[in-house]
Amino acid sequence: xxxxxxxxxxxxxxxxxxxxxxxxxxxxxxxxxxxxxxxxxxxxxxxxxxxxxxxxxxxxxxxxxxxxxxxxxxxxxxxxxxxxxxxxxxxxxxxxxxxxxxxxxxxxxxxxxxxxxxxxxxxxxxxxxxxxxxxxxxxxxxxxxxxxxxxxxxxxxxxxxxxxxxxxxxxxxxxxxxxxxxxxxxxxxxxxxxxxxxxxxxxxxxxxxxxxxxxxxxxxxxxxxxxxxxxxxxxxxxxxxxxxxxxxxxxxxxxxxxxxxxxxxxxxxxxxxxxxxxxxxxxxxxxxxxxxxxxxxxxxxxxxxxxxxxxxxxxxxxxxxxxxxxxxxxxxxxxxxxxxxxxxxxxxxxxxxxxxxxxxxxxxxxxxxxxxxxxxxxxxxxxxxxxxxxxxxxxxxxxxxxxxxxxxxxxxxxxxxxxxxxxxxxxxxxxxxxxxxxxxxxxxxxxxxxxxxxxxxxxxxxxxxxxxxxxxxxxxxxxxxxxxxxxxxxxxxxxxxxxxxxxxxxxxxxxxxxxxxxxxxxxxxxxx
Numbered sequence: 227x228x229x230x231x232x233x234x235x236x237x238x239x240x241x242x243x244x245x246x247x248x249x250x251x252x253x254x255x256x257x258x259x260x261x262x263x264x265x266x267x268x269x270x271x272x273x274x275x276x277x278x279x280x281x282x283x284x285x286x287x288x289x290x291x292x293x294x295x296x297x298x299x300x301x302x303x304x305x306x307x308x309x310x311x312x313x314x315x316x317x318x319x320x321x322x323x324x325x326x327x328x329x330x331x332x333x334x335x336x337x338x339x340x341x342x343x344x345x346x347x348x349x350x351x352x353x354x355x356x357x358x359x360x361x362x363x364x365x366x367x368x369x370x371x372x373x374x375x376x377x378x379x380x381x382x383x384x385x386x387x388x389x390x391x392x393x394x395x396x397x398x399x400x401x402x403x404x405x406x407x408x409x410x411x412x413x414x415x416x417x418x419x420x421x422x423x424x425x426x427x428x429x430x431x432x433x434x435x436x437x438x439x440x441x442x443x444x445x446x447x448x449x450x451x452x453x454x455x456x457x458x459x460x461x462x463x464x465x466x467x468x469x470x471x472x473x474x475x476x477x478x479x480x481x482x483x484x485x486x487x488x489x490x491x492x493x494x495x496x497x498x499x500x501x502x503x504x505x506x507x508x509x510x511x512x513x514x515x516x517x518x519x520x521x522x523x524x525x526x527x528x529x530x531x532x533x534x535x536x537x538x539x540x541x542x543x544x545x546x547x548x549x550x551x552x553x554x555x556x557x558x559x560x561x562x563x564x565x566x567x568x569x570x571x572x573x574x575x576x577x578x579x580x581x582x583x584x585x586x587x588x589x590x591x592x593x594x595x596x597x598x599x600x601x602x603x604x605x606x607x608x609x610x611x612x613x614x615x616x617x618x619x620x621x622x623x624x625x626x627x628x629x630x631x632x633x634x635x636x637x638x639x640x641x642x643x644x645x646x647x648x649x650x651x652x653x654x655x656x657x658x659x660x661x662x663x664x665x666x667x668x669x670x671x672x673x674x675x676x677x678x679x680x681x682x683x684x685x686x687x688x689x690x691x692x693x694x695x696x697x698x699x700x701x702x703x704x705x706x707x708x709x710x711x712x713x714x715x716x717x718x719x720x721x722x723x724x725x726x727x728x729x730x731x732x733x734x735x736x737x738x739x740x741x742x743x744x745x746x747x748x749x750x751x752x753x754x
Contacts, residue, residue: 244322247325250322251320255318255319258317260315260316261317262313263283263314263315264285264337265283265314266283267282267283267312268308269282270306270307277295277296279306283329291326291327291329292314293328293331301410302333303335303409312334313337314331315331316333343447346454346481349481350484353456358459358484363463364487365487366468366487367470367499368468371398371500373433373436374401374438374500374501375401375438375467376400376439377419377423377439378404378441380402382407384442384443384493387493387494388494395497396502396503396507397504399433403422406452407442408452409452412452413457416461417458418461420438420440420461420462421461424467434467437469437470438469439490439496440469440486443474444478445478453482454480462485469487469488470489470490471485471490471496472490472492475491475492476492684714691714693709693712694709708724711723711724
């Protein structure tokens with residue numbers, strides 16, 4: 227029995243751990259190449275620093291590890307959130323390093339409308355707890371805006387409805403920020419548009435809107451999902467410009483409606499909220515102008531009657547001036563007596579003072595003033611003498627210094643004259659040396675020129691033949707019969723005429739050159 231058991235064991239194929247793990251991995255990936263799984267997201271903490279997302283899908287009895295690679299995560303229309311029930315599409319694979327299997331998710335979508343509504347309610351409770359939906363945060367819409375900013379798709383019917391309605395009611399400047407209102411990345415574009423309008427500066431190159439309209443046409447819950455995005459809601463709540471939300475139809479509600487300052491049932495209704503009716507305003511202004519004119523007429527009549535009543539109540543001019551005139555007459559009658567009494571009093575006071583004025587007192591005061599003046603004059607003389615002495619001492623020292631100046635100046639002049647004579651003598655010798663060097667250089671160059679001259683060649687028995695115009699002839703072919711020639715030798719020039727055939731002139735054998743004189747090896751000669 228033991229023999230058969232051992233024999234059966236030896237017939238099994240032997241695997242390494244890596245080979246077995248790889249085989250299991252290939253089997254799982256082939257069997258579950260593409261699966262669709264429904265479950266609740268658990269353990270999601272956002273994307274990893276690498277860009278990948280790791281979490282788990284679970285239901286009431288099982289748990290499945292999941293991963294979304296970085297490339298797939300950026301393409302997801304619905305981003306995963308903790309506790310969200312989703313339908314994930316991907317493939318099952320294993321991780322041999324820890325003997326675990328997981329699903330690699332390629333696409334993700336909420337598990338039905340109920341899950342989306344539950345997610346909206348949860349997100350609504352979260353944002354409401356932060357105070358983003360409080361009525362105290364909401365701003366009043368301006369009665370008559372000058373510029374309106376619209377955040378919507380530039381190609382849909384919504385923008386045409388808004389522009390048409392504004393043009394009918396109150397034409398003004400409209401700035402459109404084009405965005406996607408559906409699909410991946412649309413929420414970020416709407417949020418960036420709201421923040422972008424708020425960053426416009428008053429008086430800048432682009433006018434800052436007085437009110438914003440975020441609009442989109444109707445659609446399903448999935449189509450309007452971008453306006454439930456948290457970044458859109460936070461951007462709307464943080465907007466410093468009053469914002470009107472006009473997303474979907476009257477029965478459609480999104481989270482931006484709670485954060486906006488005013489919610490419109492339709493995009494056309496948002497345009498009606500943003501601007502008043504120009505014709506109604508003109509009629510109201512005309513009515514108010516008429517009422518103002520009537521009120522001014524009534525006020526003028528009332529004021530005129532009151533002035534007439536006041537005029538009748540006022541006394542006459544004679545009555546007003548009677549009392550002042552009487553007072554003036556009484557004062558004029560008392561003025562003469564007052565002048566007489568004043569003159570008498572002044573004379574008595576003068577007489578009392580004059581009794582104290584005697585010539586002796588005046589002489590004493592004059593003598594005291596004279597003594598004081600003399601003392602001041604003596605003090606001034608002493609001050610002038612001391613000042614003169616202080617100024618005289620520097621002048622004496624300067625005079626002594628100037629007395630010896632001519633001798634020093636003469637000595638300095640003699641020294642400078644000697645230096646000038648020495649410099650002149652050195653200059654003459656320097657000029658003479660320079661001229662001698664230039665003469666030597668010129669002589670050397672002259673000798674080099676003579677050694678390179680063709681006239682030295684003529685001395686060795688050669689000649690230069692020239693034709694008409696002193697043109698040098700270098701070949702026999704250039705000479706024709708009867709041409710006038712000029713032959714230059716070392717000792718002079720001879721005129722000649724070319725004969726017969728130039729070719730015959732060049733053909734005779736060369737004459738034997740005269741024997742060169744013996745070279746004197748003892749005399750090397752000069753290079754120049």
